[in-house]
Amino acid sequence: MNLRSIYRLFLPYASAVSSIIVFSVLVSLINAATPFINRFMIDQGLLRGDLKAVLYSVLLLLFLRTGDNAIQYFQRKQEILVANSFGKDLKVKALRHGLKLNPQHWKDNGFFKTIGDVLYDIDILMSITGSNFLMLFLIICKAAGAAIGLFLLNWRLALLTLPLIAIKIAYNQWMRTRSEQLGKASMEANKNYNAWFSDLLSGTTDIKLWNLHGRKETEYGEHIDHLNETSKHMSLFSEKSSRILQTVEFSFLNLMYLPGAALIQDGTITFGGLMTFITFSSYLLVPVDAIMHLRVILEQIRPCTKDIQNFFALEEENFASSLLPNPEISKIEFKDVSVFLDHRSILQDLNFEIRRGEKVAIVGENGSGKTTLLNLLLGLCRATSGEILIDGIPIQEYNIEAYRKKISAVLQDVHLFGGSVRENILLDEEALFDPNRQPPFCTEAVNRLEKQFDTQVGSDGAKLSGGEKQKVALLRALNRRAEILILDEASANYDKESEEAFHLFIREHTDYGFYFIVTHRKEILAYADKVICLSHGKITQVRQNPK
Structure with missing residues (x-):
């Protein structure tokens, strides 16, 4: 599953997605203007002691930030509405298909396991909405606006961020493979649990008759431990990767003070321009982070999407036929x-x-x-x-x-x-x-x-x-x-x-x-x-x- 196929899933929600795009354009304009206001405040206000310039700059920044937050709030509201509708529609569709399946599928795997597996896969698929998938366009536009401002501030310093972008891309390529492995392990653990739980539900009477309470409690604990273990591996891997990238990014951006100091000495950039550039330079990396993070998520959900596709490919009973029995069967x-x-x-x-x-x-x-x-x-x-x-x-x-x-x-x-x-x-x-x-x-x-x-x-x-x-x-x-x-x-x-x-x-x-x-x-x-x-x-x- 790629970005194009993911976006196709959201086509029924085109109006909400359109509003997100409009919000994104507005945010990009705000973020393009912000670095220049910060530079003006430092160079013309703080360094020269002009309190009036500082006051005007602060009020303008406050106005822009308030507008930016309001826009992102309404964008997030749209995202939640889409996520809830998307999840409900897909789960209802899955239940409808499951109930119409050839009964042989139920006999092979049990209805609870058949439906439980696909609902788990859908929950994993919905992580793309929970991970701000719909905000990706907003993030890119926001970063694009800031990037334009930074390149106008000093294109030489902006180019120096390119090696860091290359490092992050290479690291995320490695993360994708490991994430897919962890995703498969988590999916298998959940499917094994669903099979066990389906068997438990059908055997509650025998559990009482044969005094199997202790054994089943032990088995349940083992399954929960396995689920927790796979979840822990995924969470810690994500956390470790994030911390490593943050350390690399912090080190790289602070090293930029060295060429920045040289540029100040030869008059290419002002002190306010350098401070503004360092402060906002992380914006150049935001779209890389967002896209790379999304690619990791896509690798984690890839096994689930294959299972969902296989589930919907299972043969249904003949509900489509227009042939009806005679009013009186003979x-x-x-x-x-x-x-x-x-x-x-x-x-x-x-x-x-x-x-x-x-x-x-x-x-x-x-x-x-x-x-x-x-x-x-x-x-x-x-x-x-x-x-x-x-x-x-x-x-x-x-x-x-x-x-x-x-x-x-x-x-x-x-x-x-x-x-x-x-x-x-x-x-x-x-x-x-x-x-x-x-x-x-x-x-x-x-x-x-x-x-x-x-x-x-x-x-x-x-x-x-x-x-x-x-x-x-x-x-x-x-x-x-x-x-x-x-x-x-x-x-x-x-x-x-x-x-x-x-x-x-x-x-x-x-x-x-x-x-x-x-x-x-x-x-x-x-x-x-x-x-x-x-x-x-x-x-x-x-x-x-x-x-």
Whole structure:
């Protein structure tokens, strides 16, 4: 990533950047005039004892400095606004892309790690705004104004600063390579931490059951130590480099008193001119410092920018397609469908056809592939070979958002979002909720809660029992007017009375065109039109029940 590509990122904020440029020009004019006022104050005021000249000079300098500070304040305000908007827009874009990714990316790395890594990379990228990247133009203009004034004061002394500029450039070239190495080390440490933390979040129950608190505390401390160590190396390297350059600069500028004294003796420069030149000569080095510092930052963020680009290049699900499913789906087909995961066969050569109006029960031992079959239908995983056809068209060709609107599902692991029961039921914003139209065994369970449908469910439904969570999930599914209803062990946590009511619901409910029911309850099989038996990823039987 170079300066041009960085500036391209800020094109949406052109008006704010334009105001920064205008401010920069004004500051350059102020800084071009300042050295001459200082020379006048010393030569005509202090050395001659002219208090009036000193007073006028001080007032003029005060006016210019006040204007300079006011301009830089408003410029900094614009920079902060741009930085905040830039960070928000990029992070929202990253989250939007992450949520639309092919689910396989989540399975490989976990959603928290996938998103956590790119958000960390964006935070590093945003360091260019925190490091006054947008003020670079202002700094250069400010230095240019001062440089013009100094060259007019004495061009010979101005030329003597060129060796120092060359030294600083050479030193910064070396700093770039070391900064990139430190940036990579910091990035790897953060990615390792994100992977570990994602694993921790998914295993909190096992940590309690196996008394792993001490081990995880130790691991956490080790990760924090590693993060702190990489951060320390980067900070100390930057600090050491800065101190070395400041020492070189201080020594070099003070040595300029020697040729300055000679120039005073031959009348080429006045005492006030020399003092002013020494005072303002560091302005000649400001753009070099700014550009070199920015190049160091760019080297530190280079690995992050590559990762961000790779992240945004990851394949999304098909949200761009204009192909929509028919208002009423008539047929669902699995043709020679196989799924392999890490060279392991999960499903093999599935072939079956479901027509509108059929209720399908899917049975088999644990690990037989039942949930994977449903995930294929939901578009949450892809077949390694074969096709899943909806009205003769492969599901991957449909707009995935429109296709999923045709499906209501209660999955084996129910997730409830923080909020009320009602808010969890009304996830589909297009649907209105009428409790009187829903199964009584579900609504009665909710009505027994302290605040009924306004009851807060807690984190992931922690304030509800397993059966209550499943009933809320069923209400949520039934509230969407869809074509396909998928129930994956949807009654696993029901009591006997609720289970019997659920069986009656399966028998009598006909609002959907297709029903897919994964179950271990043999009683439900009698209410299915078709029973698909799975064993070790293969269909062993497709049984048609009489109507």
